[in-house]
Amino acid sequence: MEPFLEFIRENLGSPGLAILISNPQFAFIQLLNSISMGMNYFIIAAGLSLIFGVLKVINFAHGAFYMFGAYITYSVTELMGLSFFWAVLAAAIGLMLMALIIERCLFQFIYDKEHLMQLLLTFALVLILGDLAKIIWGTDQYSVAYPAGLAGATNLGITFYPSYRLMLCVLGPAIFIALWLFIERTRWGRITKAATQDRDMLSALGINVPVIYTIVFLIGSALAGMGGALASPFNSPAPGMDANIIVECFVIVIIGGLGSLWGTFVGALIFGLVFNFGSVIVPNAQDVFAFLLLLIVLLIRPWGLYGRAESEGQ
Amino acid sequence: MRHRLLVSLVIAGTLLAINNLHAEEIKIGMLYPITGGGAIYGSPAQIGHRMGVEEINLDGGLLGLQAISVERDTKLNPATAAAAAKEMITKDGVHVLIGGLSSSVGLAVSEVARQEKVIYIATIAKTIQMTTNKRHNYVFRTASHTDFEGDAMAQIAEKLNAKSICDIQLDYAYGHDLAAGIEKGLARHLPDTKIVLSLRPKLRATDYNVFITQIMGAGCDVVTGGLWGPHFVDFAKQATPFGLFQQIKFIAGGEIGSHEIASTMGRDYPDNVWANSYELWYHHPNEEHKKFHSKLSAQLGTHETTMWPVLAVIGVRMYAAAVKQAGSLDPDLVAEALRGMSIDTPVGPRTIDPTTHQTDTGQFWGPMVKKEGAPYRVMDPITYIPALLSE
Numbered sequence: 001m002e003p004f005l006e007f008i009r010e011n012l013g014s015p016g017l018a019i020l021i022s023n024p025q026f027a028f029i030q031l032l033n034s035i036s037m038g039m040n041y042f043i044i045a046a047g048l049s050l051i052f053g054v055l056k057v058i059n060f061a062h063g064a065f066y067m068f069g070a071y072i073t074y075s076v077t078e079l080m081g082l083s084f085f086w087a088v089l090a091a092a093i094g095l096m097l098m099a100l101i102i103e104r105c106l107f108q109f110i111y112d113k114e115h116l117m118q119l120l121l122t123f124a125l126v127l128i129l130g131d132l133a134k135i136i137w138g139t140d141q142y143s144v145a146y147p148a149g150l151a152g153a154t155n156l157g158i159t160f161y162p163s164y165r166l167m168l169c170v171l172g173p174a175i176f177i178a179l180w181l182f183i184e185r186t187r188w189g190r191i192t193k194a195a196t197q198d199r200d201m202l203s204a205l206g207i208n209v210p211v212i213y214t215i216v217f218l219i220g221s222a223l224a225g226m227g228g229a230l231a232s233p234f235n236s237p238a239p240g241m242d243a244n245i246i247v248e249c250f251v252i253v254i255i256g257g258l259g260s261l262w263g264t265f266v267g268a269l270i271f272g273l274v275f276n277f278g279s280v281i282v283p284n285a286q287d288v289f290a291f292l293l294l295l296i297v298l299l300i301r302p303w304g305l306y307g308r309a310e311s312e313g314q
Numbered sequence: 315m316r317h318r319l320l321v322s323l324v325i326a327g328t329l330l331a332i333n334n335l336h337a338e339e340i341k342i343g344m345l346y347p348i349t350g351g352g353a354i355y356g357s358p359a360q361i362g363h364r365m366g367v368e369e370i371n372l373d374g375g376l377l378g379l380q381a382i383s384v385e386r387d388t389k390l391n392p393a394t395a396a397a398a399a400k401e402m403i404t405k406d407g408v409h410v411l412i413g414g415l416s417s418s419v420g421l422a423v424s425e426v427a428r429q430e431k432v433i434y435i436a437t438i439a440k441t442i443q444m445t446t447n448k449r450h451n452y453v454f455r456t457a458s459h460t461d462f463e464g465d466a467m468a469q470i471a472e473k474l475n476a477k478s479i480c481d482i483q484l485d486y487a488y489g490h491d492l493a494a495g496i497e498k499g500l501a502r503h504l505p506d507t508k509i510v511l512s513l514r515p516k517l518r519a520t521d522y523n524v525f526i527t528q529i530m531g532a533g534c535d536v537v538t539g540g541l542w543g544p545h546f547v548d549f550a551k552q553a554t555p556f557g558l559f560q561q562i563k564f565i566a567g568g569e570i571g572s573h574e575i576a577s578t579m580g581r582d583y584p585d586n587v588w589a590n591s592y593e594l595w596y597h598h599p600n601e602e603h604k605k606f607h608s609k610l611s612a613q614l615g616t617h618e619t620t621m622w623p624v625l626a627v628i629g630v631r632m633y634a635a636a637v638k639q640a641g642s643l644d645p646d647l648v649a650e651a652l653r654g655m656s657i658d659t660p661v662g663p664r665t666i667d668p669t670t671h672q673t674d675t676g677q678f679w680g681p682m683v684k685k686e687g688a689p690y691r692v693m694d695p696i697t698y699i700p701a702l703l704s705e
Binding site: 023032040108151152153162235239240243244 | 334349350351352353354356357414469485501510511512513514515517518519521523524528532543544547551552554555556557574578579580581671
């Protein structure tokens, strides 16, 4: 075994791969890294996908909503002294209020406009919200403490793993199940699902479609805010943090299929796995595998793993 | 007809007068990111730049002319910075370009300065390329560079008796050049020590778990890293629950010992970190630093002050000294004066090497410790590691 590992280390230039093969504990940690990373992205990307699925708007400002969620968490925990979980709630509610203003004042006027117009508007929002955050919180970076009881590591028997990241591994699927139950098992959810397929028919049936749109935009934005809040203990709130996340979110929803909850969940998990194991195998080309996967999906199944082709939808 | 001609003459005369008025000012071009992610550093540097320009005017100006600051936002983007630099030269008529945060921005601005034959003083960008293979007649650097920083890190690794090292650097010019600088430094100070793992997370990475766990699995006793600003904050916060800082000593370049990082992290700043800074508000290497700190403190309204303004002040001061010596604004004469130019600064004397155009800028290094009465971790003991005498 050792000569083989030495060959990998020396000739393939991948000490990480050698550790991965020889150490199951290390492989298990990478699996947990993949899940926790994927679940953090899922919470953020789910909102992006939901908004596109119903409103058909590609919201570039979603990353800015995420950033506001992180900043609100900083203000609530560090400045007001409230607990982290109140801060997560405050971030979600704060983003819903902000989304309500944005949807009523801007978005409702562009639903029927072409995608280019929508992209330009959401891009303008990115710049405006970036400067607004700078006015409110300045240009400093901040640190949010891990919530009490989750700052250390948990003994899993074969290894220790950061407790907060384990919480994300559980919270992500919980949010997925809650969203799935809402969409599949409630009347409002079924109406929302119908809105993704035929908004005219829904309107003809007497459903107030604009209200559905507003509610969906609020839920999607709250998820972004919550994602920012949950990321803030390990991603310090700082100007520009929106730009760091939005590309990954788009990759996930494109792989999974824009507008598909299942697609976003699976896409986020795949992204986490590909990024983490790819980074171990080829340490200096960590993004290559995820973007290669994106390329393959776009070539073979452009509507994503769980998305529906235009013709299927009609 | 005659009336129209008169009006045209009046307009032309007014425009000429305005133009002459502008020619009677020295325009000091400033290029820092003042919006977006880089604003954390660019905004304080902007304050320093303005302090430098104010200093010139309080001193009676340069060559009898008042100095004005012409400012552009680089958004930490090389293309934006290059376009801004070009515009400042061609439209605003700046006499000098000063600034440039991040190595890629510095290289982009330097290229414009070369094409347009305008002096560029790099105050923050550290890539060694700027003063080696990409050096030209008009580029000068007052910041440190990656070989100086890498050598200092190797000296600390020697002090810590490092046997095997894991190196983690951001995947862009600064990170790659610093890694090379560390290797050169290790060859000088610790030739038997091996770098067993080299990792390159991308610039603006958000999740470091995969790198942290690789470091912990590689069996190194020291980590060298150039994860500046929020990169280090996020790395440290993610690495702490894994117990990385309890097991492995971390030598952190990228000014992780500065006020902005130590105050941001507060109680979350990890143990066993050796870090650097260009300036520390609580350490006065000379009398001028005390005055500089009180002035900056008054301006910012806080006793604890950030490190970036002093870098910008040094850049402006170096240019002013060169113009005075040259007795002209001609870029070639000013460049000639800059070669070998020496000035006093709040962090000690600085001299530009006449051959490389690199200033002998060393940095303060030391372990970051908790200290009674200090608002956050501070460097103690503080050691000034001077720049290498020969490159």
